[in-house]
Amino acid sequence: MDRHGPLCVGLDPHAHLLAAWGLPDTPEGLRSFSATVLEAVRGECAAIKPQSAFFERHGAAGVAVLEEVLAASRERGLLTVLDAKRGDIGSTMGAYAQAYLSDGAPLAADSVTLSPYLGYGSLRPAVDLARQTGRGVWVLGLTSNPEGAGVQLVGSPTVAARVLAEVAQDDAGLEPFGDVGVVVGATLDPDDLAAAGVDLAGAGAPVLAPGVGAQGAGAEDLARTFAGLTERVLVPVSRGVLAAGPAPADLRRQARELTAELRAALRR
């Protein structure tokens, strides 16, 4: 992020994007789409975030393309956030951890998104393995979708505040910030965070802030919601970059312009 800025390009091969790019909605279409994005945005973003669902949709052949994307990213030195939102009882969580966070696993990524709704403690095998192998995890805190509030803002302290407190405990003492990140939507405003009792400034966690672009949030919202967290916020944007394709030069330009806009917003 120091070198490339706060943009993380989301790799979400929606059927409508494949069609707009003149590609078939097949594993071959995914392969071509992904290769174009990787080549176009390398050097223009801090990381890429493949959304597992769009690959799983095509069954084993789609998952094979996801494996290729992760391997190709590693070869190009592009960091990956695998958006799989996994969460299960601890014993099963250990298997998910091996799938995404162990050296040499076919689906190994630099980091993976996790859902804490079976209890934060159930994520322990993933948190521990990530730490051992030099990787990271992103735990859902306050998600960007409007329905999230019905679960995440319940209770006093709220579920989201309790998740953040556990994340902060895992990150305590780690510099420049911890390897357990938290997902907080850019669609939220500072009042939402205050009402949820979520104090991002006080936690040492990096923040993954989806919602910019197609979900309606913009650079102004980022500046307001994440004021003072400048170097800790990674901003995944999928449709807001991918809609500029299929020409690699257009994708690259869009990524570069967004990076400049996000950098300026987060510096305020």
Ligand SMILES: O=c1ccn([C@@H]2O[C@H](COP(=O)(O)O)[C@@H](O)[C@H]2O)c(=O)[nH]1
């Ligand atoms: O709270 C969350 C958590 C994850 N996402 C994921 O991010 C991308 C957003 O796509 P856009 O096209 O930039 O809207 C997508 O993969 C979501 O599953 C999120 O949006 N909100």
